[in-house]
Amino acid sequence: MTAREYIETIAQELSSVRGRGLLLSPADAQLALSWHAREVPLAAVIAQVRKAARLRARSTARGAAEMMLSLQALAPALDRLGARRRPAPREPEGLCAQLRAAARCPGLAARAAWESLADRAEQLLAEDGGDGYWTLAVRALKAALRELPRSAALEAGSALRSRIAPRPQGMTRRSYQRSLQLMLLSASSERLGLPPRAFLL
Known part of the structure:
Protein backbone atom coordinates (compact mmCIF):
# COMPACT_ATOMS: atom_id res chain seq x y z
CA MET A 1 0.00 0.00 0.00
CA THR A 2 1.32 3.42 -0.93
CA ALA A 3 1.67 6.20 1.60
CA ARG A 4 -1.09 8.13 -0.15
CA GLU A 5 -3.53 5.20 0.04
CA TYR A 6 -2.61 4.64 3.69
CA ILE A 7 -3.26 8.28 4.62
CA GLU A 8 -6.46 8.54 2.56
CA THR A 9 -7.90 5.43 4.22
CA ILE A 10 -7.21 6.88 7.66
CA ALA A 11 -8.73 10.21 6.60
CA GLN A 12 -11.88 8.43 5.42
CA GLU A 13 -12.22 6.62 8.73
CA LEU A 14 -11.73 9.81 10.73
CA SER A 15 -14.27 11.54 8.51
CA SER A 16 -16.86 8.83 9.13
CA VAL A 17 -16.53 9.03 12.91
CA ARG A 18 -16.23 12.82 13.09
CA GLY A 19 -18.80 13.61 10.43
CA ARG A 20 -16.47 16.08 8.77
CA GLY A 21 -14.44 16.36 5.57
CA LEU A 22 -11.65 14.03 4.48
CA LEU A 23 -8.79 16.46 5.04
CA LEU A 24 -6.31 15.74 7.81
CA SER A 25 -4.57 18.52 9.65
CA PRO A 26 -0.90 18.93 8.69
CA ALA A 27 0.13 17.45 12.05
CA ASP A 28 -2.16 14.43 11.61
CA ALA A 29 -0.99 13.89 8.03
CA GLN A 30 2.64 13.95 9.13
CA LEU A 31 1.88 11.49 11.90
CA ALA A 32 0.10 9.11 9.51
CA LEU A 33 3.04 9.34 7.13
CA SER A 34 5.45 8.39 9.91
CA TRP A 35 3.30 5.36 10.80
CA HIS A 36 3.35 4.24 7.19
CA ALA A 37 7.14 4.56 7.10
CA ARG A 38 7.42 2.48 10.31
CA GLU A 39 5.01 -0.11 8.91
CA VAL A 40 2.39 0.34 11.62
CA PRO A 41 -0.50 -1.81 10.32
CA LEU A 42 -3.35 0.18 8.84
CA ALA A 43 -5.81 -2.12 10.63
CA ALA A 44 -4.26 -1.13 13.96
CA VAL A 45 -4.69 2.57 13.20
CA ILE A 46 -8.32 2.07 12.15
CA ALA A 47 -8.98 0.03 15.29
CA GLN A 48 -7.58 2.82 17.47
CA VAL A 49 -9.66 5.44 15.64
CA ARG A 50 -12.84 3.43 16.24
CA LYS A 51 -11.92 2.78 19.86
CA ALA A 52 -11.36 6.49 20.44
CA ALA A 53 -14.68 7.26 18.73
CA ARG A 54 -16.52 4.87 21.07
CA LEU A 55 -14.89 6.43 24.12
CA ARG A 56 -15.78 9.90 22.88
CA ALA A 57 -19.41 8.85 22.35
CA ARG A 58 -19.66 7.51 25.91
CA SER A 59 -18.15 10.67 27.37
CA THR A 60 -20.54 12.86 25.38
CA ALA A 61 -23.50 10.73 26.49
CA ARG A 62 -22.53 11.38 30.12
CA GLY A 63 -22.66 15.11 29.49
CA ALA A 64 -18.95 15.75 29.12
CA ALA A 65 -17.73 18.27 26.58
CA GLU A 66 -17.17 16.72 23.17
CA MET A 67 -13.54 15.77 22.65
CA MET A 68 -11.74 16.54 19.44
CA LEU A 69 -10.75 13.30 17.73
CA SER A 70 -7.32 13.52 16.12
CA LEU A 71 -4.49 11.16 15.30
CA GLN A 72 -2.28 12.95 17.79
CA ALA A 73 -4.46 11.62 20.58
CA LEU A 74 -3.89 8.09 19.28
CA ALA A 75 -0.13 8.44 18.90
CA PRO A 76 0.93 7.02 22.30
CA ALA A 77 -0.97 3.75 21.79
CA LEU A 78 0.27 3.32 18.22
CA ASP A 79 3.83 4.19 19.17
CA ARG A 80 3.74 1.42 21.77
CA LEU A 81 2.42 -0.96 19.14
CA GLY A 82 5.20 0.00 16.75
CA ALA A 83 7.80 -0.59 19.47
CA ARG A 84 6.40 -4.07 20.17
CA ARG A 85 6.42 -4.95 16.48
CA ARG A 86 9.99 -3.80 15.87
CA PRO A 87 11.98 -6.98 15.27
CA ALA A 88 15.07 -7.64 17.30
CA PRO A 89 18.31 -7.31 15.36
CA ARG A 90 19.16 -10.60 13.72
CA GLU A 91 22.32 -12.34 14.73
CA PRO A 92 24.78 -12.58 11.86
CA GLU A 93 24.54 -15.98 10.20
Missing part, protein backbone atom coordinates in the same frame (compact mmCIF):
# COMPACT_ATOMS: atom_id res chain seq x y z
CA GLY A 94 27.62 -18.03 9.44
CA LEU A 95 31.17 -17.63 10.68
CA CYS A 96 32.09 -15.10 8.00
CA ALA A 97 29.16 -12.84 8.93
CA GLN A 98 29.93 -13.13 12.66
CA LEU A 99 33.57 -12.20 12.16
CA ARG A 100 32.63 -9.39 9.79
CA ALA A 101 30.33 -8.01 12.48
CA ALA A 102 33.14 -8.26 15.06
CA ALA A 103 35.50 -6.43 12.70
CA ARG A 104 33.15 -3.44 12.69
CA CYS A 105 33.84 -2.60 16.33
CA PRO A 106 34.82 1.08 16.72
CA GLY A 107 38.49 1.96 16.62
CA LEU A 108 39.69 -1.49 15.54
CA ALA A 109 43.31 -1.31 14.39
CA ALA A 110 44.17 -2.94 11.04
CA ARG A 111 40.47 -3.31 10.29
CA ALA A 112 41.12 -4.30 6.66
CA ALA A 113 43.28 -7.23 7.79
CA TRP A 114 40.57 -8.53 10.13
CA GLU A 115 37.91 -8.13 7.45
CA SER A 116 40.07 -10.05 4.99
CA LEU A 117 40.50 -12.82 7.55
CA ALA A 118 36.75 -12.88 8.18
CA ASP A 119 36.05 -13.31 4.47
CA ARG A 120 38.44 -16.27 4.18
CA ALA A 121 37.87 -17.85 7.60
CA GLU A 122 35.62 -20.73 6.60
CA GLN A 123 37.87 -21.77 3.73
CA LEU A 124 41.04 -21.51 5.81
CA LEU A 125 39.60 -23.51 8.69
CA ALA A 126 38.60 -26.28 6.30
CA GLU A 127 42.18 -26.66 5.05
CA ASP A 128 45.25 -28.09 6.82
CA GLY A 129 43.59 -28.27 10.19
CA GLY A 130 42.98 -24.53 10.24
CA ASP A 131 46.67 -23.57 10.36
CA GLY A 132 46.19 -21.00 7.63
CA TYR A 133 43.54 -19.22 9.69
CA TRP A 134 45.79 -18.83 12.72
CA THR A 135 48.74 -17.75 10.58
CA LEU A 136 46.68 -14.92 9.11
CA ALA A 137 45.24 -14.07 12.54
CA VAL A 138 48.75 -13.58 13.92
CA ARG A 139 49.67 -11.55 10.85
CA ALA A 140 46.61 -9.34 11.35
CA LEU A 141 47.49 -8.90 15.02
CA LYS A 142 51.02 -7.80 14.14
CA ALA A 143 49.62 -5.30 11.64
CA ALA A 144 47.25 -3.99 14.31
CA LEU A 145 50.01 -3.64 16.89
CA ARG A 146 52.08 -1.62 14.42
CA GLU A 147 49.23 0.90 14.25
CA LEU A 148 49.06 1.23 18.03
CA PRO A 149 51.48 2.94 20.42
CA ARG A 150 54.55 0.84 21.27
CA SER A 151 53.24 0.46 24.80
CA ALA A 152 50.41 -1.71 23.45
CA ALA A 153 52.86 -4.17 21.89
CA LEU A 154 54.85 -4.24 25.13
CA GLU A 155 51.70 -4.97 27.10
CA ALA A 156 50.78 -7.84 24.78
CA GLY A 157 54.31 -9.24 25.09
CA SER A 158 54.16 -9.00 28.86
CA ALA A 159 50.86 -10.85 28.93
CA LEU A 160 52.32 -13.58 26.73
CA ARG A 161 55.45 -14.01 28.88
CA SER A 162 53.28 -14.55 31.94
CA ARG A 163 51.76 -17.60 30.22
CA ILE A 164 54.79 -19.18 28.60
CA ALA A 165 55.81 -22.62 29.80
CA PRO A 166 58.79 -24.67 28.63
CA ARG A 167 58.23 -26.79 25.54
CA PRO A 168 56.98 -30.19 26.68
CA GLN A 169 58.98 -33.22 25.70
CA GLY A 170 57.56 -34.79 22.59
CA MET A 171 56.10 -31.52 21.26
CA THR A 172 57.62 -30.43 17.98
CA ARG A 173 59.07 -26.97 17.64
CA ARG A 174 56.42 -26.11 15.08
CA SER A 175 53.60 -27.16 17.40
CA TYR A 176 55.19 -25.25 20.26
CA GLN A 177 55.50 -22.14 18.11
CA ARG A 178 51.85 -22.43 17.12
CA SER A 179 50.81 -22.74 20.77
CA LEU A 180 52.76 -19.55 21.55
CA GLN A 181 51.00 -17.75 18.73
CA LEU A 182 47.62 -18.86 20.05
CA MET A 183 48.57 -17.70 23.54
CA LEU A 184 49.64 -14.34 22.11
CA LEU A 185 46.28 -13.94 20.37
CA SER A 186 44.42 -14.85 23.55
CA ALA A 187 46.52 -12.61 25.81
CA SER A 188 46.31 -9.67 23.43
CA SER A 189 42.55 -10.09 23.10
CA GLU A 190 42.14 -9.98 26.88
CA ARG A 191 44.46 -7.00 27.42
CA LEU A 192 43.89 -4.92 24.29
CA GLY A 193 40.72 -6.22 22.67
CA LEU A 194 42.85 -7.37 19.71
CA PRO A 195 41.73 -9.50 18.10
CA PRO A 196 38.02 -9.15 18.92
CA ARG A 197 37.06 -12.26 20.88
CA ALA A 198 35.01 -13.68 18.01
CA PHE A 199 38.25 -14.26 16.08
CA LEU A 200 39.48 -16.65 18.77
CA LEU A 201 36.64 -18.97 17.77
Whole structure:
Protein backbone atom coordinates (compact mmCIF):
# COMPACT_ATOMS: atom_id res chain seq x y z
CA MET A 1 0.00 0.00 0.00
CA THR A 2 1.32 3.42 -0.93
CA ALA A 3 1.67 6.20 1.60
CA ARG A 4 -1.09 8.13 -0.15
CA GLU A 5 -3.53 5.20 0.04
CA TYR A 6 -2.61 4.64 3.69
CA ILE A 7 -3.26 8.28 4.62
CA GLU A 8 -6.46 8.54 2.56
CA THR A 9 -7.90 5.43 4.22
CA ILE A 10 -7.21 6.88 7.66
CA ALA A 11 -8.73 10.21 6.60
CA GLN A 12 -11.88 8.43 5.42
CA GLU A 13 -12.22 6.62 8.73
CA LEU A 14 -11.73 9.81 10.73
CA SER A 15 -14.27 11.54 8.51
CA SER A 16 -16.86 8.83 9.13
CA VAL A 17 -16.53 9.03 12.91
CA ARG A 18 -16.23 12.82 13.09
CA GLY A 19 -18.80 13.61 10.43
CA ARG A 20 -16.47 16.08 8.77
CA GLY A 21 -14.44 16.36 5.57
CA LEU A 22 -11.65 14.03 4.48
CA LEU A 23 -8.79 16.46 5.04
CA LEU A 24 -6.31 15.74 7.81
CA SER A 25 -4.57 18.52 9.65
CA PRO A 26 -0.90 18.93 8.69
CA ALA A 27 0.13 17.45 12.05
CA ASP A 28 -2.16 14.43 11.61
CA ALA A 29 -0.99 13.89 8.03
CA GLN A 30 2.64 13.95 9.13
CA LEU A 31 1.88 11.49 11.90
CA ALA A 32 0.10 9.11 9.51
CA LEU A 33 3.04 9.34 7.13
CA SER A 34 5.45 8.39 9.91
CA TRP A 35 3.30 5.36 10.80
CA HIS A 36 3.35 4.24 7.19
CA ALA A 37 7.14 4.56 7.10
CA ARG A 38 7.42 2.48 10.31
CA GLU A 39 5.01 -0.11 8.91
CA VAL A 40 2.39 0.34 11.62
CA PRO A 41 -0.50 -1.81 10.32
CA LEU A 42 -3.35 0.18 8.84
CA ALA A 43 -5.81 -2.12 10.63
CA ALA A 44 -4.26 -1.13 13.96
CA VAL A 45 -4.69 2.57 13.20
CA ILE A 46 -8.32 2.07 12.15
CA ALA A 47 -8.98 0.03 15.29
CA GLN A 48 -7.58 2.82 17.47
CA VAL A 49 -9.66 5.44 15.64
CA ARG A 50 -12.84 3.43 16.24
CA LYS A 51 -11.92 2.78 19.86
CA ALA A 52 -11.36 6.49 20.44
CA ALA A 53 -14.68 7.26 18.73
CA ARG A 54 -16.52 4.87 21.07
CA LEU A 55 -14.89 6.43 24.12
CA ARG A 56 -15.78 9.90 22.88
CA ALA A 57 -19.41 8.85 22.35
CA ARG A 58 -19.66 7.51 25.91
CA SER A 59 -18.15 10.67 27.37
CA THR A 60 -20.54 12.86 25.38
CA ALA A 61 -23.50 10.73 26.49
CA ARG A 62 -22.53 11.38 30.12
CA GLY A 63 -22.66 15.11 29.49
CA ALA A 64 -18.95 15.75 29.12
CA ALA A 65 -17.73 18.27 26.58
CA GLU A 66 -17.17 16.72 23.17
CA MET A 67 -13.54 15.77 22.65
CA MET A 68 -11.74 16.54 19.44
CA LEU A 69 -10.75 13.30 17.73
CA SER A 70 -7.32 13.52 16.12
CA LEU A 71 -4.49 11.16 15.30
CA GLN A 72 -2.28 12.95 17.79
CA ALA A 73 -4.46 11.62 20.58
CA LEU A 74 -3.89 8.09 19.28
CA ALA A 75 -0.13 8.44 18.90
CA PRO A 76 0.93 7.02 22.30
CA ALA A 77 -0.97 3.75 21.79
CA LEU A 78 0.27 3.32 18.22
CA ASP A 79 3.83 4.19 19.17
CA ARG A 80 3.74 1.42 21.77
CA LEU A 81 2.42 -0.96 19.14
CA GLY A 82 5.20 0.00 16.75
CA ALA A 83 7.80 -0.59 19.47
CA ARG A 84 6.40 -4.07 20.17
CA ARG A 85 6.42 -4.95 16.48
CA ARG A 86 9.99 -3.80 15.87
CA PRO A 87 11.98 -6.98 15.27
CA ALA A 88 15.07 -7.64 17.30
CA PRO A 89 18.31 -7.31 15.36
CA ARG A 90 19.16 -10.60 13.72
CA GLU A 91 22.32 -12.34 14.73
CA PRO A 92 24.78 -12.58 11.86
CA GLU A 93 24.54 -15.98 10.20
CA GLY A 94 27.62 -18.03 9.44
CA LEU A 95 31.17 -17.63 10.68
CA CYS A 96 32.09 -15.10 8.00
CA ALA A 97 29.16 -12.84 8.93
CA GLN A 98 29.93 -13.13 12.66
CA LEU A 99 33.57 -12.20 12.16
CA ARG A 100 32.63 -9.39 9.79
CA ALA A 101 30.33 -8.01 12.48
CA ALA A 102 33.14 -8.26 15.06
CA ALA A 103 35.50 -6.43 12.70
CA ARG A 104 33.15 -3.44 12.69
CA CYS A 105 33.84 -2.60 16.33
CA PRO A 106 34.82 1.08 16.72
CA GLY A 107 38.49 1.96 16.62
CA LEU A 108 39.69 -1.49 15.54
CA ALA A 109 43.31 -1.31 14.39
CA ALA A 110 44.17 -2.94 11.04
CA ARG A 111 40.47 -3.31 10.29
CA ALA A 112 41.12 -4.30 6.66
CA ALA A 113 43.28 -7.23 7.79
CA TRP A 114 40.57 -8.53 10.13
CA GLU A 115 37.91 -8.13 7.45
CA SER A 116 40.07 -10.05 4.99
CA LEU A 117 40.50 -12.82 7.55
CA ALA A 118 36.75 -12.88 8.18
CA ASP A 119 36.05 -13.31 4.47
CA ARG A 120 38.44 -16.27 4.18
CA ALA A 121 37.87 -17.85 7.60
CA GLU A 122 35.62 -20.73 6.60
CA GLN A 123 37.87 -21.77 3.73
CA LEU A 124 41.04 -21.51 5.81
CA LEU A 125 39.60 -23.51 8.69
CA ALA A 126 38.60 -26.28 6.30
CA GLU A 127 42.18 -26.66 5.05
CA ASP A 128 45.25 -28.09 6.82
CA GLY A 129 43.59 -28.27 10.19
CA GLY A 130 42.98 -24.53 10.24
CA ASP A 131 46.67 -23.57 10.36
CA GLY A 132 46.19 -21.00 7.63
CA TYR A 133 43.54 -19.22 9.69
CA TRP A 134 45.79 -18.83 12.72
CA THR A 135 48.74 -17.75 10.58
CA LEU A 136 46.68 -14.92 9.11
CA ALA A 137 45.24 -14.07 12.54
CA VAL A 138 48.75 -13.58 13.92
CA ARG A 139 49.67 -11.55 10.85
CA ALA A 140 46.61 -9.34 11.35
CA LEU A 141 47.49 -8.90 15.02
CA LYS A 142 51.02 -7.80 14.14
CA ALA A 143 49.62 -5.30 11.64
CA ALA A 144 47.25 -3.99 14.31
CA LEU A 145 50.01 -3.64 16.89
CA ARG A 146 52.08 -1.62 14.42
CA GLU A 147 49.23 0.90 14.25
CA LEU A 148 49.06 1.23 18.03
CA PRO A 149 51.48 2.94 20.42
CA ARG A 150 54.55 0.84 21.27
CA SER A 151 53.24 0.46 24.80
CA ALA A 152 50.41 -1.71 23.45
CA ALA A 153 52.86 -4.17 21.89
CA LEU A 154 54.85 -4.24 25.13
CA GLU A 155 51.70 -4.97 27.10
CA ALA A 156 50.78 -7.84 24.78
CA GLY A 157 54.31 -9.24 25.09
CA SER A 158 54.16 -9.00 28.86
CA ALA A 159 50.86 -10.85 28.93
CA LEU A 160 52.32 -13.58 26.73
CA ARG A 161 55.45 -14.01 28.88
CA SER A 162 53.28 -14.55 31.94
CA ARG A 163 51.76 -17.60 30.22
CA ILE A 164 54.79 -19.18 28.60
CA ALA A 165 55.81 -22.62 29.80
CA PRO A 166 58.79 -24.67 28.63
CA ARG A 167 58.23 -26.79 25.54
CA PRO A 168 56.98 -30.19 26.68
CA GLN A 169 58.98 -33.22 25.70
CA GLY A 170 57.56 -34.79 22.59
CA MET A 171 56.10 -31.52 21.26
CA THR A 172 57.62 -30.43 17.98
CA ARG A 173 59.07 -26.97 17.64
CA ARG A 174 56.42 -26.11 15.08
CA SER A 175 53.60 -27.16 17.40
CA TYR A 176 55.19 -25.25 20.26
CA GLN A 177 55.50 -22.14 18.11
CA ARG A 178 51.85 -22.43 17.12
CA SER A 179 50.81 -22.74 20.77
CA LEU A 180 52.76 -19.55 21.55
CA GLN A 181 51.00 -17.75 18.73
CA LEU A 182 47.62 -18.86 20.05
CA MET A 183 48.57 -17.70 23.54
CA LEU A 184 49.64 -14.34 22.11
CA LEU A 185 46.28 -13.94 20.37
CA SER A 186 44.42 -14.85 23.55
CA ALA A 187 46.52 -12.61 25.81
CA SER A 188 46.31 -9.67 23.43
CA SER A 189 42.55 -10.09 23.10
CA GLU A 190 42.14 -9.98 26.88
CA ARG A 191 44.46 -7.00 27.42
CA LEU A 192 43.89 -4.92 24.29
CA GLY A 193 40.72 -6.22 22.67
CA LEU A 194 42.85 -7.37 19.71
CA PRO A 195 41.73 -9.50 18.10
CA PRO A 196 38.02 -9.15 18.92
CA ARG A 197 37.06 -12.26 20.88
CA ALA A 198 35.01 -13.68 18.01
CA PHE A 199 38.25 -14.26 16.08
CA LEU A 200 39.48 -16.65 18.77
CA LEU A 201 36.64 -18.97 17.77
